Amino acid sequence: MWLFFFLFWIAVRANAKEPLYGKIVDKAVLTSDSVENHITSIEWKHGPDLAMEWYGDETFSYRQFKDRGRLNISNGELTITGLTPDDSGSYTVEINNKVTSNTQLLVISPVSKPTLSLWCEPEMTYCVLTCNGDTTGAEPVTYNWTSGDTTWSSTKEHNITKENNELWFSCAFENPVSSSSSEKVFNPFNKEPLYRKIGDEAVLTPDSVVNPIKSIVWIHGSSIAMEWNGDETFSYRQFKDRGRLNISNGELTITGLTPDDSGNYTVEINNEVTSKTQLLVISPVSKPTLSICCEPEMTYCVLTCNGNTTDAEPVTYWWTSGDTTLSSTKEHKITKENKELWFSCAFENPVSFSEFSEKVFNPFIKKEPLYGKIGDKAVLTPASAVNPIYTIEWKHGPYFAIEWNGDETFSYRQFKDRCILNTSTGALTITGLTPDDSGSYTVEINNKVTSKTELLVISPVSKPTISLLCEPEMTHCVLTCNGNTTDAEPVTYRWTSGDTTWSSTKEHKITMENKELWFSCALKNPVSFSEFSEKVFNPFIKKEPLYGKIGDKAVLTPDSVENPIYTIVWKHGPYFAIEWFRYGDETFSYRQFKDRGSLNTSTGALTITGLTPDDSGSYTVEINNKVTSKTQLLVISPVPKPTVSEWCEHRMTYCVLTCNGNTTGAEPVTYRWTSGDTTLSSTKEHKITKENKESWFSWFSCALKNPVSFNSSEKVFNPFIRDLTLMYILIAVCILLCFIIISYFMGKWIKGKNCIVFILMH
Structure with a gap:
């Protein structure tokens, strides 16, 4: 008896029909095992319930x-589109009232891309690779592993x-409706590969070097690439023109890389293998x-980075939304719970990082506004097309804008x-x-609302200016991109410095670590992109002004020069001063520089003769279309010859000398x-007192100096010494007068005395 049941069970299993698997959103075709030539009726059941039936005339x-x-x-086949899990179950078909087949349909999700995690035993005796991923709703799932050209099914x-010599491993999920592979994980027991970009150069370095080096042999795969025998260097195959060997440390440099340069490189130094490198x-x-694919009932959507x-x-995927950036898989699943406005993705590999893709807006968030520029036109298009169209009504807010009744068109208000109304598509131009045209527009086609559009009419952005504010101790500075954005929002900001351009906020902070020569910003909104602002030079890169004397000449020299020089452009402020183009060897001078500017085309130096104050200002030079330096020229007058004025306190306790000019x-x-x-001293005024030793100097002089000249005053005698001298002179004069008076009267007296003597004698 038991033998009978065992044989019966084997027979049933042998004749059992395999389930039919279908992928969510895809279609499934259910067929009858046998078909009669003349079909008069068909009846398909899903479990006990009717699914579809046909009786010779109607379905x-x-x-x-x-x-x-x-x-x-004609053959009884049942096709089900847009499959959902509810479609799973047993399907039976009766053709001409006779059951012809029973099919088990299982609707499952496609497998997700797995990730490969690596765990190693602390002492690195073994490692475990685990194939991770959510398989909910995707069973039955099998695991496939790949390494190089070998693929096998496993757990x-x-x-x-350490015995495993494979370079890398990858795993894949597979179910009856899909398969997906993880990114590669390299063998932790092997040395990490050296990645380089096509066209770049690679430097392959031995792990260890023996000194002295007597011979070097680099092998690419099984073929010699370069060798040195202690005397001569030999290059082979593609390395003849692109390989360089450093005989002091054994390094091999390969320039102009191509995919053919990939492979294993081994180096033998002094006939001993010292390292192996995977390039x-x-x-x-x-x-x-x-790209975006949403489940029919909008329970979730899948974004794919293509x-x-x-x-x-190996490529990794980066996803961003607003200020958030995360590393993830090729696909990113979102639901109604995701409130991000938009998504973007980028590729990264060991040699590069791509630009982010164009933004895809969250389908769970309402439609993005339509922006229009003041004075331009806007085309509002229904979200879905209807054919034929009998009536069209466009409303601006609650009010009618334009309508068409199948014959006439009526426009209202502004x-x-x-x-202009396109009656074949429903589009409104x-x-x-x-700005009054901004607002919500709804369209009814054939008396049914088909879409809603938010129109925002905004101004184009203007050319901005940059303001600079530095912290008093110069630890950092803030550049602010200023511009009137009234009626122009939403506005984004773009900054540039040299060859680098990036999106950022209105303010950009810089420190002493920033080595860029200059910065510029631009404004962008959905309808326009402004010119970049005038350049603002880095305040942390300080260069002393160049002074020139009125009437003299000045030589402005670039900080750095590229050779050969193809173009030179000098600007005075925002205006061209002089430029030269190697092609045609022509020099063009502008404004005041036409007759007074000369250019050295081998060094880029600009010479300006007959300087005037109008020549003062900021000069920038672009050599080969790259700003290389900024020079501040200040044209000033020579200092005049100064004079010294004197003021003394009435009691002569101190005096102040002033240098005038x-x-x-x-x-x-x-x-x-x-x-x-x-x-x-070095001030404009100089104070002297009786107590100061300077009060005994006999004279004083002052001088004026600027970066282009020097001039001294005439000598001025010390007021304290000068007053004493005057007093001494007055005393001497008084003594002299007294002497003269006394001498006069003495003469009179002597003369009288002589007369008396004369009379007496006679």
Whole structure:
């Protein structure tokens, strides 16, 4: 008896029909095991319930099969589109009232891309690779492992040891409706590959070097690439023109890399293998595109980062939304819970990072506004097309804008002279846009609302200016991109410095670590992109001004020069001063520089003769279309010859000497006081007192100095010494007068005395 049941069970299992698997959203075709030549009736059941039936004339569909079921009356096939898990189950078909087959349909999800995790025993005796991923709703799932050209089925985990020489491993999920592979994980027991970009150079370095080096042999795969025998160097195959060997350390440099340069490189130094290097020459990743696929009932959507990664692997995927960036898989699943406005993805491999893809807006968030520029036109298009169209009504907010009744078109309010209606598509064109046209527009086609569009009419952005504010101790500075964005929002900011351009905020912070020569910003909104602002030079890169004397000449020299020089452009502020183009060997001078500017085309130096104050300002030079330096030229007058004025306190306790001179147009001016060989002070005024030893100097002189000239005053005698001298002179005069008076009267007296003597004698 037991033998009978065992044989019966084997027979049933042998005749059992395998389930039919279908992928969610895809279609399934259910067929009859046998078909009669003349079919008069067909009846398909899903479990105990009717799905579809046909009786020689009419077809009837039931439940979920009404819109998604199709019946082939010639062979009895049932096709179900847009599969959902609810479609799973047992399907039986009766043809001509006779059951002809029973089919088990299992609707499952496609497998997701797995990730490969690696765990190694602390002492590195073995490692475990685990194939991770959510298989909910995707069973039955099998695990496939790949390494190089070898693929095998295994379990979720795979153990490796030092005995495993494979370079890398990858795992894949597979179920009856799909398969997906993980990114590669390299063998932790092997040395990491050296990645380089096509066209770049690679430097292959031995792990250890023996000194002295007597011979070097580099082998690419099984063939010699370069060798040195202690005397001569020999290059082979593609390395003849692109290989360089450093005989002091054994390094091999390969320039102009191509994919053919990929492979294993071993080096023998002094006939002993010292290292093995895996070189992988790969392409840089390109900018990806982003596609979106949503489940019919909008329970979730899958974003896929697409792009040609041939020759660019291993590639990782980066996703961003707003300020958040994360590393993930090729696909990114979102639901109604995701509130991000948009998504973008990028590729990265060991040699490059791509631009981010264009943004894809969250389908769970309302439609993005339509932006229009003041004065331009906007085309508002229904979200879905209806054919034929009998009536069209466009409303601006609650009010009618334009309508068509199948015969006549009527326009209202501001739309009377500025609207065009396409009666075949329903599109509304509004010309000469004004801010009053902004608002919500709804369209009813054949009395049914088909879409809603938010129109925002905004101004184009203007050319911005940059303001600079530095922290007092110069630890950092903030550049602010200023511009009138009234009626122009939403505005984004773009910054540039040299060859680098990036999106950022209105403010950009810089520190002493920033070595860029200059910065510029631009404004962007959905309808326009401004010119970049004038350049603002880095305040942390300080260069002393160049001073020139009125009437003299100045030579402005670039900080750095590239050779050969193809173009030179000098600007004075925002205006061209002089330029030269190697092609044609022509020099062009502008404005005041026409007759006074000359250019040295071998060094880039600009010479300006007959300087005037109008020549002052900021000069920038672009050599080969790259800004190389900024020079501040200040044209000033020579200092005049100064004069010294004197003021003394009425009791002569102190005096103040002042150095006078018209320094207008001659700044910056410094002052210097001297007396004999002594330099006294450097201010405009010089104070002396009776107590100070300077009060015994016999004279004083002052001088004016600026970066282009020097001039000294005449000597001024010390007021304290001068007053004493005057007093001494007055005393001497008084003594002399007294002497004269006394001498006069003495003479009179002597003369009288002589007369008396004469008379007496006679």
